[in-house]
Amino acid sequence: MTISIKTADEIEKMRVAGRLGSEVLDYITPFIVPGITTAEIDRLCHEYMVNVQGTIPAPLNYCPPGYIPYPKSICTSVNNVICHGIPNDKPLKNGDVVNLDITVIKDGYHGDNSRMFMVGDNVASHAKRLSQITYDCMWIGIEQVKPGAHFGDIGAAIQKYAEKAGYSVVREFCGHGIGSVFHEEPQVLHYGKAGTGPVMQAGMIFTIEPMINAGKRDIKQMNDGWTIVTKDRSLSAQWEHTILVTETGYEVLTISNGSPAKPEKYLLG
Template identity: 35%
Template sequence: MIEILTPADLGRARVTGALVADILYTMKSRATVGTNLLDIDRWTKEMIVEAGAESCYVDYEPSFGRGPFGHYICTAVNDAVLHGKPHDYTLADGDLLTLDLAVLKSGIAADSAISFIVGDSRPAESVALIEVTERALKAAIAAAVPGARIGDLSHTIGTVLSEAGYPINVEFGGHGIGSTMHQDPHVPNNGRPGRGYKLRPGLLLALEPWVMADTDKLVTDADGWTLRSKTGARTAHSEHTIAITPGGAEILTLPSQ
């Protein structure tokens, strides 16, 4: 299903997007050396409930996962990159943490992810991984104009990642979003320009470049959810929900202040 939102829907999407961003950046500020991932999950739940919103994750049960996710935020550390299931782990200096959050409020969902380094250390490899995903996301957003095609966005992301020397996995990528978290169209992180669905005003997309330092192969943890790099290499992931407007892409998942 591909949804096209009305102007009223878009107004509600802005509220949801700002909430997602506010929660993510609050959790980033609290994710210091010694913080437990389970505390981040608990704090996230408290903010979602206080806002009168709903988690898109806690009851999420897709075919690729093992049972309901059961938590409110994805917390992926170091070699984990997607669907990181919160567990009893205490963050250490130099950890590369990815927080991925999707929330539903007033009938509209928004989805975003940020990667950052915990503590004072700044390992060069981690800095480079984060920077390239952010740069690929920025380039894709700039390309997301009415009349462009999904393949144009995929090609833009893939070009940035591949020119930086990173392998690209296309099993998981961006997606349409609206009244539900995951919708068509799928937006792979590499593709051919001029192909796929044509963008039109009212379409919401969650764009999410992610990379692993030296592989395009994933392995799944025993928890049935957390996806890691097969080689144990570090990873990074950046994501925004955007709305296609007559003038181009509007980023919805920016903090309210």
């Protein structure tokens, strides 16, 4: 496994791409209300990326081996959809939860992040708790990042916290290295054993994006070839940031003015 070490120039381009990716989520936030369709959300994000930012939506026509080209510019995963939900014409309802996964390309480099959104004023407390625990999981994973740490430290910390909350961690999908290539080494698992896996070095850039299920971890792929749902139809949540390993720790690259703050304390203490 070869994990690329980014140059100072590449890191600066990743900072720009990361901020722009986060700013798409800032832009779309006021539109996430009951009655809007995920197709309309996709259209608004696409126009903002292309016409305002001058970025390229990385998911559009993305086609890894074994897949058909992804048909939209963002991923919209509602309720029991774990990831890769394709935007459609079904309106969001009061009480839904939705993950918006945004990746932009700017000057050849990718900025990849996602956030959970609560739709309307009637979201159940158990759905809010799942989202908060998942947000905690992402940050607990981020806190493991420093030169000399092992990638297994990230997954171990996330798994321990998620399972303490009574939830399960999706294992088939993971974080990934990123730069001029959308998905590169390493795979960043959200479960596992501390002290295992490759050793982190300054200049590595990758995503941490835990997918946490309220029920069991088992998944099912829908007939569209992309959408992944919980097999038991339980709720799922995901948060994602792109992270740089620095000489002393980490830097979150997907931060903008509207980014939710790092938790001052975690829900489970």
